[in-house]
Amino acid sequence: MKKIILIVFALFFFYSSYGQKNKIPLYNPESDAKVELTSAIELANKENKNIFIQIGGNWCSWCYLFHDFCKNSPDISTVINENYISVKVNYSKENYNKALLAELGYPQRFGFPVFVILDKNGDLIHIQDSSLLEDGKGYNFEKVINFLKNWSPEALSPETYN
Numbered sequence: 004m005k006k007i008i009l010i011v012f013a014l015f016f017f018y019s020s021y022g023q024k025n026k027i028p029l030y031n032p033e034s035d036a037k038v039e040l041t042s043a044i045e046l047a048n049k050e051n052k053n054i055f056i057q058i059g060g061n062w063c064s065w066c067y068l069f070h071d072f073c074k075n076s077p078d079i080s081t082v083i084n085e086n087y088i089s090v091k092v093n094y095s096k097e098n099y100n101k102a103l104l105a106e107l108g109y110p111q112r113f114g115f116p117v118f119v120i121l122d123k124n125g126d127l128i129h130i131q132d133s134s135l136l137e138d139g140k141g142y143n144f145e146k147v148i149n150f151l152k153n154w155s156p157e158a159l160s161p162e163t164y165n
Contacts, residue, residue, distance in 0.1 A: 032097035047123040055087035059116035060095040086155040120154045
C-alpha cells in the first residue's frame, strides 16, 4: 500500500512539474516592466486606447487559464485588441516589480492574476480582482466581457452618454 501511495505521489509531481515546464512562458522575469509600460503608454496615446495590465507569474495556473480563455474567445480577443494595449507584468521570486506595483496601488493584494486598467496617459482607472470573474474552475464569459467593455475608452467617455 505504501508503494502505491508513493507511486501516485511521484506521478502527480512528475506530471505537474512536466506541465509547467512545457508551457510557453507568459511572463518575462527579466523584462523591465516600467520600460514596457512607458512604451504601452506611448502606443495607447497614439491609438486612443486604455492599457490592460495582467500581473502574475509563470508559476500561476490561473494566469494561464485566463490567457487561454481570452485567446480562445474571438469576442474577448476583439474587445481587448480594439480597446487596450496589453502588458504582462511579472511577479515572482526572480522579479517582484515592487516599485511599479507600489505605483499601481499594490494590486497584488487581490492575488493572481490581477488586472489593472490605466487610461492612455498611464493614470490608474481600476484594479480588478480576477476571482470575481471566475466561474467554477475557469472564467465566466459574461463577467470577463462586461469587465473589459465597462473599462474601455468608449465606456469612460462623456460623449457616450450625451
